[in-house]
Amino acid sequence: xxxxxxxxxxxLALLFTACSGTRTSGSHHDSIRVYRPIKSDYQTSDELVECxxxxxxxxxxxxxxxxYALSATPEEDRLSSPLPAGIRIISAEKDGSEVKVYxxxxxxxxxxxxxxxxxxxxxxxxxSIDGVDSVSTYVGNEVFESGMRAEDVLLKNTVESxxxxxxxLYFPSAEGKLRCEYxxxxxxxxxxxxxxxxxALTAGPESPELYPALPAxxxxxxxxxxxxxxxxxxxxSFVSACEEQPELSSLWVYSLVNTLCSLSAVNSVQxxxxxKTVDTVGxxxxxxxxxxxxxxxxxxxxx
Amino acid sequence: xxxxxxxRAFTNSVQLKFALTFMALIILLLAMLNTYPTIVSRDxxxxxxxxxxxxxxxVMSSALSGPEALTSETVREVMGLLDLRSLTRxxxxxxxxxxxxDSSRLDPAAGRYALFSEIYRALSGEVxxxxxxxxxxxxxxxxxxxxxxxxxxxxxxxxxxxxxxxxLINGIQDNLRRITTLTATAAxxxxxxxxxxxxxxxxxxxxxxxxxxxxxxxxxxxxxxxxELSDLGEEFNSLTQRxxxxxxxxxxxxxxxxxxxxxxxxxxxxxxxxxxxxxSMDMDTMREFVTDIGNEAERLxxxxxxxxxxxxxxxxxxxxxxxxxxxxxxxxxxxLLSPLAEDRQISINTELSDGCCILGNEDLVYRIIFNLAENxxxxxxxxxxxxxxxxxxxxxxxxxxxxxxxxxxDDDLPHIFSRFYRVDKARSRExxxxxxxLSIVYDAVRLxxxxxxxxxxxxGGTRFTVCFPSFAxxxxxx
Numbered sequence: 001x002x003x004x005x006x007x008x009x010x011x012l013a014l015l016f017t018a019c020s021g022t023r024t025s026g027s028h029h030d031s032i033r034v035y036r037p038i039k040s041d042y043q044t045s046d047e048l049v050e051c052x053x054x055x056x057x058x059x060x061x062x063x064x065x066x067x068y069a070l071s072a073t074p075e076e077d078r079l080s081s082p083l084p085a086g087i088r089i090i091s092a093e094k095d096g097s098e099v100k101v102y103x104x105x106x107x108x109x110x111x112x113x114x115x116x117x118x119x120x121x122x123x124x125x126x127x128s129i130d131g132v133d134s135v136s137t138y139v140g141n142e143v144f145e146s147g148m149r150a151e152d153v154l155l156k157n158t159v160e161s162x163x164x165x166x167x168x169l170y171f172p173s174a175e176g177k178l179r180c181e182y183x184x185x186x187x188x189x190x191x192x193x194x195x196x197x198x199x200a201l202t203a204g205p206e207s208p209e210l211y212p213a214l215p216a217x218x219x220x221x222x223x224x225x226x227x228x229x230x231x232x233x234x235x236x237s238f239v240s241a242c243e244e245q246p247e248l249s250s251l252w253v254y255s256l257v258n259t260l261c262s263l264s265a266v267n268s269v270q271x272x273x274x275x276k277t278v279d280t281v282g283x284x285x286x287x288x289x290x291x292x293x294x295x296x297x298x299x300x301x302x303x
Numbered sequence: 304x305x306x307x308x309x310x311r312a313f314t315n316s317v318q319l320k321f322a323l324t325f326m327a328l329i330i331l332l333l334a335m336l337n338t339y340p341t342i343v344s345r346d347x348x349x350x351x352x353x354x355x356x357x358x359x360x361x362v363m364s365s366a367l368s369g370p371e372a373l374t375s376e377t378v379r380e381v382m383g384l385l386d387l388r389s390l391t392r393x394x395x396x397x398x399x400x401x402x403x404x405d406s407s408r409l410d411p412a413a414g415r416y417a418l419f420s421e422i423y424r425a426l427s428g429e430v431x432x433x434x435x436x437x438x439x440x441x442x443x444x445x446x447x448x449x450x451x452x453x454x455x456x457x458x459x460x461x462x463x464x465x466x467x468x469x470x471l472i473n474g475i476q477d478n479l480r481r482i483t484t485l486t487a488t489a490a491x492x493x494x495x496x497x498x499x500x501x502x503x504x505x506x507x508x509x510x511x512x513x514x515x516x517x518x519x520x521x522x523x524x525x526x527x528x529x530x531e532l533s534d535l536g537e538e539f540n541s542l543t544q545r546x547x548x549x550x551x552x553x554x555x556x557x558x559x560x561x562x563x564x565x566x567x568x569x570x571x572x573x574x575x576x577x578x579x580x581x582x583s584m585d586m587d588t589m590r591e592f593v594t595d596i597g598n599e600a601e602r603l604x605x606x607x608x609x610x611x612x613x614x615x616x617x618x619x620x621x622x623x624x625x626x627x628x629x630x631x632x633x634x635x636x637x638x639l640l641s642p643l644a645e646d647r648q649i650s651i652n653t654e655l656s657d658g659c660c661i662l663g664n665e666d667l668v669y670r671i672i673f674n675l676a677e678n679x680x681x682x683x684x685x686x687x688x689x690x691x692x693x694x695x696x697x698x699x700x701x702x703x704x705x706x707x708x709x710x711x712x713d714d715d716l717p718h719i720f721s722r723f724y725r726v727d728k729a730r731s732r733e734x735x736x737x738x739x740x741l742s743i744v745y746d747a748v749r750l751x752x753x754x755x756x757x758x759x760x761x762x763g764g765t766r767f768t769v770c771f772p773s774f775a776x777x778x779x780x781x
Contacts, residue, residue, distance in 0.1 A: 045433035048420040113426045116400040153416045159392045161464035165409045
């Protein structure tokens with residue numbers, strides 16, 4: 001089926017795909033995002049699933065609330081439940097930063113895109129809860145999928161044109177993890193994508209619950225890549241800032257590293273201070289090139 | 304000043320109506336010009352994009368199709384052989400939506416899952432295409448399943464961002480807008496000029512009408528052009544001329560009437576004075592003078608009577624009408640005229656038919672016949688004849704009065720029915736005429752819905768032809 005969309009319809013579609021409800025500071029803590037597929041009649045280009053903000057009630061376990069919301073029939077006409085007929089969520093429990101979801105036996109027979117949709121609707125929903133970074137699915141005691149993360153999914157085409165694409169920017173969160181924001185950066189001819197990414201990172205987070213990637217006053221002196229290693233030179237003030245707050249030093253270092261390593265040209269990042277290699281800053285060893293740190297990585301912050 | 308202001312208001316409204324109608328049409332046309340070509344060209348691009356992407360997707364899909372499941376290595380190998388330069392992004396997924404290949408250079412998503420609606424539909428078997436134009440570029444996405452022997456191996460997703468086609472269309476749109484602006488401006492200017500030219504002539508006419516209605520019958524409009532407005536102008540001028548002539552006639556009538564009345568009165572005065580001032584006058588002279596006074600008084604009386612009857616006919620008082628057998632009326636009239644005819648040695652011949660009935664006023668009809676016959680006698684030579692014929696023809700009754708007398712010159716023929724018009728002033732005065740006789744005939748005939756014509760007789764003399772509508776007899780049988 002082909003459709004010719006006009007600008008207003010596109011705008012409307014974008015409006016619908018954005019989460020409903022007003023965003024006030026701290027709203028993330030009072031509600032969970034439930035991801036559900038859009039019915040085929042209502043589908044337009046790009047988005048397959050849509051999130052609905054559901055407020056959590058004081059005192060109830062958000063994980064249970066999420067499981068219940070996922071199983072319930074959506075209020076909105078345009079959405080359908082991610083659970084195909086005959087499959088139920090039996091229970092869900094939080095284990096550390098992972099949520100284990102127990103499903104009925106017919107889940108074992110599910111395959112293909114329908115399974116992917118179910119798995120990741122559960123994953124995205126659970127990861128929107130504070131402190132949840134991954135989801136595993138079980139039938140009985142048998143594990144089916146483990147370590148599913150919200151970052152594993154592309155909800156829409158992130159490349160708009162050769163000059164504009166979405167990348168992941170990692171910022172420190174309150175729980176001491178790095179959570180990414182999806183942001184469009186424009187790739188001008190002069191600067192490399194790595195430079196553009198680093199600049200976007202230093203511009204700071206958009207979400208109110210995230211913290212700046214680098215201490216105030218830090219200047220990005222240079223960013224250049226060679227043979228997959230990206231050399232980033234920072235100003236001297238970075239060292240002193242890390243001395244003052246050593247517990248944040250790893251977060252600052254890896255926000256840069258994780259962001260740059262998500263680019264295809266970069267395999268590892270070598271940090272320099274004023275162009276020279278340094279052994280440690282604060283608690284962090286930066287003597288050699290660093291790769292992406294998965295342990296520090298939490299779930300992404302959705303717009 | 305107020306009149307001029309009203310005039311301006313009137314012109315403005317006509318001009319405005321004209322202008323608004325015209326502008327509405329122009330605006331409509333220009334609106335269409337601005338929207339339709341852009342829409343059509345955009346739709347053409349949509350169609351061509353769909354076609355192009357679909358064919359490219361088809362090539363990829365068949366290249367990837369094979370008996371074995373897809374792996375990222377095999378996909379990469381195949382995609383490496385294809386030319387993907389025109390496409391902004393190409394994604395190949397497995398049957399569960401796992402991205403096996405992503406052409407994106409920045410942050411390739413291989414290894415992640417693509418929850419795109421296009422891919423979902425493609426994996427269900429559909430070929431999907433969406434195309435959007437946002438003013439800056441055409442963004443087209445296409446997805447197609449990769450199948451082998453009915454088994455879905457995965458899906459191929461293509462995305463294209465095309466700003467060059469968009470800039471082409473924008474260029475067209477800009478050009479159209481420029482053309483539109485130019486056309487609109489030109490139209491506005493031309494419209495103003497033409498509508499002004501048109502309404503100026505209307506204003507002219509209105510102004511002229513006002514001037515003439517206030518009494519200046521000498522005012523004429525300048526005729527320009529050859530259209531209906533020029534015709535109107537010409538008609539206006541001829542109407543004004545007729546007004547002037549009528550006014551002339553009226554003035555002349557009043558002056559002639561007062562002259563006709565004054566002259567006998569003056570004579571009477573003179574004669575009376577002469578008698579009063581004479582020391583001694585013999586009886587014969589006195590009698591002569593008094594007779595003259597009597598004659599003048601008689602003339603005065605006649606003139607006044609004629610004037611009165613003319614004025615009565617003018618005022619349009621309803622005349623009483625009845626069924627008249629014309630033969631009888633003619634006979635009665637001629638009986639009254641026989642002394643005069645005898646006196647002048649004029650013989651009157653008649654050819655009168657029966658059954659010539661009209662609906663008329665006896666007095667007026669008598670007056671018509673009397674005046675015509677009297678003229679025939681008066682303006683004749685001794686021994687001459689006057690012939691009166693009466694007959695019915697079709698729906699009318701014809702009365703012919705002709706004489707073999709002195710006749711009327713050609714120049715005077717058209718004017719003889721005018722009031723106070725006399726051909727030979729000296730002669731008719733002597734004959735006791737006032738110049739009103741034929742005017743009375745004319746008006747009286749007109750009142751009876753008839754016509755009167757005059758012509759010169761080839762054998763000398765004049766012929767008057769009066770035509771009355773005949774009075775249809777009501778059928779007595781049931």
